Amino acid sequence: MRSASVLGAEGVEFTNLFYKAKEGGANVGVVPAANEHLHPYLTSLGDKVEGACPGRTAEVISNAIRSALGLTRNEIGDLTAAESTVHMIAEQFVIDVHGVTDRQFAALKQHYDEPQIVAMLFRMALADGLGKLEKVG
Amino acid sequence: MSTSPRLAPVDPNARSVFGSILAHQPGLAAAFFELYAEFWNRGVLDHASKETVRMRNARITDCGY
Numbered sequence: 001m002r003s004a005s006v007l008g009a010e011g012v013e014f015t016n017l018f019y020k021a022k023e024g025g026a027n028v029g030v031v032p033a034a035n036e037h038l039h040p041y042l043t044s045l046g047d048k049v050e051g052a053c054p055g056r057t058a059e060v061i062s063n064a065i066r067s068a069l070g071l072t073r074n075e076i077g078d079l080t081a082a083e084s085t086v087h088m089i090a091e092q093f094v095i096d097v098h099g100v101t102d103r104q105f106a107a108l109k110q111h112y113d114e115p116q117i118v119a120m121l122f123r124m125a126l127a128d129g130l131g132k133l134e135k136v137g
Numbered sequence: 138m139s140t141s142p143r144l145a146p147v148d149p150n151a152r153s154v155f156g157s158i159l160a161h162q163p164g165l166a167a168a169f170f171e172l173y174a175e176f177w178n179r180g181v182l183d184h185a186s187k188e189t190v191r192m193r194n195a196r197i198t199d200c201g202y
Contacts, residue, residue, distance in 0.1 A: 037179050050169045059167035098199065105143050114144050115161040122165055 047128060052119035054112060057086050061120060064090035065127040069135050082111035086120060093124045094131075155202070 032122050050058045064087045066073040079087055085107045092100045108117060146157030176200040177187065195202055 035176075035180055038172065038175055040167070041175050045165070052162060052165060086188050098163050098174040102143070116160060117144060118161040119165065122162070122169075 001116050049119055049122045049126060052115070054116045054119075056083060057116075057120055058123055059091045060086050061123045062127050063087070065094050065124065065131050067091075069131045070096040071131055071134060085111060090124050091128075094128050 053061070056076060059074065060079065062085045063076055064071045068091050085104065087102055089104050089108060092104070108120075112120070142155070142158050143152045144153065144161070145159050146153050148157060148159040151157040151160075156166075159169070177184070180187075190198070
């Protein structure tokens with residue numbers, strides 16, 4: 001058993017502590033089984049965020065963050081210039097969010113409007129938080 | 138600084154903070170606050186423990202909230 005007390009799940013075996021938050025994919029992440037009541041809300045939010053991200057950026061963000069965390073990920077092929085900017089910021093989001101530069105953010109604004117950027121930042125926050133939860137669990 | 142978003146709020150008279158930025162995506166905002174309310178109102182951890190973790194996390198990440 002690991003970290004069970006941290007998650008408030010005393011007595012829960014590690015192998016049962018997490019389950020996939022989304023069927024068949026690691027894109028959204030995992031939820032502690034002890035907090036199963038959060039699952040429908042997290043899935044709803046995750047689906048809405050994924051749908052609001054332009055083009056392939058939801059997958060680009062997931063890949064960048066899961067790669068930075070050393071987690072499994074899918075291959076998605078060559079990135080466009082816009083997607084590369086998203087990828088770079090997502091990586092920095094994991095390493096140290098304060099390290100995202102004004103220049104990087106200005107580049108993001110050249111390719112995407114503000115609602116799209118909000119959606120992508122939300123995606124980064126979800127992938128980062130849930131990925132780290134998966135990592136330490 | 139994490140408490141000074143680079144994005145402009147939807148309402149030009151509003152301060153640029155998490156809530157006013159989130160207004161760019163009202164559907165996401167609604168889904169997020171449903172999740173957030175569920176997180177705070179139910180679960181296996183008591184409220185004080187959740188708040189302690191939240192405050193510690195905010196300090197480490199230099200979050201003004």
